[in-house]
Amino acid sequence: MSKLAGKKRPLDAGEKAILATKKKIKGTDEVLAQVDKLCSLAKKEPARAKTLAELHLPQACREVIEKDADAVLDEVEASLYTVAASILRGEGFSYDVPLRTKGNQMYVPELDRIVLKDACGQRPFANTQTNRKAVITTRVLGLVHELCRKRIHVTKRDLFYTDVKLFQDQLQSDNVLEDVACMLGCTRSSLHVVASEKGVVVGRLTFREDGDLINCQRMGVGGKAVPPNVDKVTEIRSDAMFILLVEKDAAFMRLAEDRFYNTYPCIILTAKGQPDVATRIFLKRLRDVLRIPVLALVDADPYGLKILSVYMKGSMNMSYDSSNLTTPDIKWLGVRPSDLDRFNIPEQCRLPMTDEDIKTGKRLLEEEFVQANPAWVRELEIMVTSKVKAEIQALSSFGFQYLSQVYLPLKLQEGDWI
Incomplete structure (x- = not known):
C-alpha cells in the first residue's frame, strides 16, 4: 500500500487564507452584535423626516x-x-x-x-x-x-x-x-x-398584497416579485434585524438558496441591476415601517456605486419624487475596493477598468453626497487609482458558498460598513 494513501493534500496559500478567515467567525449572536447596535440606532431616529418646507x-x-x-x-x-x-x-x-x-x-x-x-x-x-x-x-x-x-x-x-x-x-x-x-x-x-415587475424579495417578511397574505420565507429560491402596486401592500411584519439590498440576481439566488436569512435574520431584496421605481418605493416603505437598517451588497465598480446612489439619493429623471423614492441612510457593506486585497481576491478575478469606468469614478468623487462621506471618498480613490474593479461573483473563486458562509458573516461581525 502506498505511503501516501490516507494522507491529506497540503493546503495551498489561498486555502490557508480562507481557513484562517473562517476561524475568525464567531457564533451567530456575536456576529450580529454590531448589527444589533445599528438596529437600535435606527429605531431611535425620528419617525418622520423633515420636509422641504x-x-x-x-x-x-x-x-x-x-x-x-x-x-x-x-x-x-x-x-x-x-x-x-x-x-x-x-x-x-x-x-x-x-x-x-x-x-x-x-x-x-x-x-x-x-x-x-x-x-x-x-x-x-x-x-x-x-x-x-x-x-x-x-x-x-x-x-x-x-x-x-x-x-x-x-x-x-x-x-x-x-x-x-x-x-x-x-x-x-x-x-x-x-x-x-x-x-x-x-x-x-x-x-x-x-412599472413592470422586476425586483424580488425573500426572507423574514410577511405582508398583505391586495388582501392576500404573503410569506416571503416560503417563496423558494426565486423569491416574491416586488408588487408593482406598492400602495396595495399592507400589514408589513418582520422579525428581521436588517435589510440586505443586493445588486445582482446571481448573489440574491445564492443567499436565498443558502437560506442566509434563517441564520442571520434579514430581508433580502434585489432589483436585478438598475433599480426600478417599484423596488425603490418598496425598500423605502420597509425601512420606514420596520425601522431597521439597510445594508448594501454591490459590485466593486463605478456602476455598482451609481446603482447604490440611486437608491440613496435619487435619480436625475425622478428627482421631483425623491422624498418617496430614496432611502438615504443605506450602509455600504461590500464589495468594496479595499476588500480585494483584504480578502485576497485572485488577480484573475480582478478586472481592468475601462476609460469610461475611470471617468464615472472621477465624476462620482465630485458629487456632493460622496464628498460628505470621507470613507466613500477613500474607497473611490482606491478604485480610480488602482484602475481595478471586481464583481460580487469574484468571491466564488473561494467556493460557491463563500459569500454566505464567510464574507458576509465576517463583515457583519466586524460592523464593516460605511
Whole structure:
C-alpha cells in the first residue's frame, strides 16, 4: 500500500487564507452584535423626516405627493381647462413643464438627497420644436384621466401601445409621463401607471398584497416579485434585524438558496441591476415601517456605486419624487475596493477598468453626497487609482458558498460598513 494513501493534500496559500478567515467567525449572536447596535440606532431616529418646507431653503424647490384618483382627475381637468381658455382667447396653448435637467437639481445635505428646483420651461404647440411634445403631453393627460376615472392600472408598456404611431418610441411616452406627474404635483404611481415587475424579495417578511397574505420565507429560491402596486401592500411584519439590498440576481439566488436569512435574520431584496421605481418605493416603505437598517451588497465598480446612489439619493429623471423614492441612510457593506486585497481576491478575478469606468469614478468623487462621506471618498480613490474593479461573483473563486458562509458573516461581525 502506498505511503501516501490516507494522507491529506497540503493546503495551498489561498486555502490557508480562507481557513484562517473562517476561524475568525464567531457564533451567530456575536456576529450580529454590531448589527444589533445599528438596529437600535435606527429605531431611535425620528419617525418622520423633515420636509422641504420646514428647511426654509433660499431656493424654491418642487416636490410631489401621493394623490388619490379624484385629486388627480381634478388636476388633469384644471390643466386642460387652462389650455381651452387660452385657445378661446386666441393665444393658442402651452404647458408649463418643470425642468428635470441636472442644472435644475440640487443636493440638500439636511435631507441627504437630490431635489428638483422650481424652474419651468414652456412647451407651446405653435412652435416647430415643441409642438409634437405638446401633443404627446395632451394625449398622456387624456390617458391618465381615463385610468383614474375607471380606477384601473396599466404598465408603461401598455400606455405606449395605446398610440404607437404618435409616441413612436416608449422612451418618449415614458419621459412625458414623468413630466405630467411633475406638472400635476403627484407621484407617478398616482397616475395609475406602474412599472413592470422586476425586483424580488425573500426572507423574514410577511405582508398583505391586495388582501392576500404573503410569506416571503416560503417563496423558494426565486423569491416574491416586488408588487408593482406598492400602495396595495399592507400589514408589513418582520422579525428581521436588517435589510440586505443586493445588486445582482446571481448573489440574491445564492443567499436565498443558502437560506442566509434563517441564520442571520434579514430581508433580502434585489432589483436585478438598475433599480426600478417599484423596488425603490418598496425598500423605502420597509425601512420606514420596520425601522431597521439597510445594508448594501454591490459590485466593486463605478456602476455598482451609481446603482447604490440611486437608491440613496435619487435619480436625475425622478428627482421631483425623491422624498418617496430614496432611502438615504443605506450602509455600504461590500464589495468594496479595499476588500480585494483584504480578502485576497485572485488577480484573475480582478478586472481592468475601462476609460469610461475611470471617468464615472472621477465624476462620482465630485458629487456632493460622496464628498460628505470621507470613507466613500477613500474607497473611490482606491478604485480610480488602482484602475481595478471586481464583481460580487469574484468571491466564488473561494467556493460557491463563500459569500454566505464567510464574507458576509465576517463583515457583519466586524460592523464593516460605511
